Amino acid sequence: MNFIPSIFLSSVLLLTLTACNSGNDAPKPKDTQTQTNSTENSTSAQSEMANPSEDDFVVDKSFLENGTDAEQAQELSQEPPLQEQFEVRVRRDESQYSMTGYVDKLNIMSLNNDPTSLTNVSINRGNCRTKGFYDYQNMRYGSVAQVYLGCAAENVREVTITTNSGLTYTYNF
Numbered sequence: 001m002n003f004i005p006s007i008f009l010s011s012v013l014l015l016t017l018t019a020c021n022s023g024n025d026a027p028k029p030k031d032t033q034t035q036t037n038s039t040e041n042s043t044s045a046q047s048e049m050a051n052p053s054e055d056d057f058v059v060d061k062s063f064l065e066n067g068t069d070a071e072q073a074q075e076l077s078q079e080p081p082l083q084e085q086f087e088v089r090v091r092r093d094e095s096q097y098s099m100t101g102y103v104d105k106l107n108i109m110s111l112n113n114d115p116t117s118l119t120n121v122s123i124n125r126g127n128c129r130t131k132g133f134y135d136y137q138n139m140r141y142g143s144v145a146q147v148y149l150g151c152a153a154e155n156v157r158e159v160t161i162t163t164n165s166g167l168t169y170t171y172n173f
Contacts, residue, residue, distance in 0.1 A: 084163055085111035088171045092153045104153040105146055108161065110139035120162040121147055128156060 087109040095103040106123065110116055118136040123129075129150035136145040149156065159171045 084116055088159050090153045090156045104149040106149055108145040110143045113141055115140055117164040118145055119164055122160040124158055
């Protein structure tokens with residue numbers, strides 16, 4: 001019952017927004033051929049403007065096209081990086097706390113300037129379990145995430161890393 005007022009307000013807001021936008025004047029995305037044609041048209045329009053007669057009044061609309069291109073370029077620059085980089089190492093460290101005297105670890109070092117978080121690590125396509133996963137959130141350049149292995153370090157052949165951006169990286173040894 002508490003949701004009825006919020007649903008009502010949401011629907012009223014949605015109706016007012018759709019009433020303001022007719023949908024016909026929404027800008028359509030351009031493909032690369034259209035963009036090249038528009039730049040050719042703008043250069044030809046500028047050359048035509050160079051020699052107008054004194055009686056004619058020519059309106060230059062090329063600045064409008066350039067403005068939309070600048071907005072699109074700004075939107076593209078705000079997207080996350082397409083490629084993230086990591087350095088992956090498999091190690092066997094001495095440990096006085098384990099019964100075997102050693103511990104097998106996987107170290108994942110971030111080579112990214114922007115903070116990156118790991119969401120999943122799969123070792124040998126899921127056939128090697130992990131005992132622990134530490135320091136994997138908000139990794140900046142030089143940060144190291146540690147994964148304690150449930151199998152021997154010399155048996156690791158493939159590591160698949162998934163990040164918070166949804167990208168997956170596979171490293172083979």
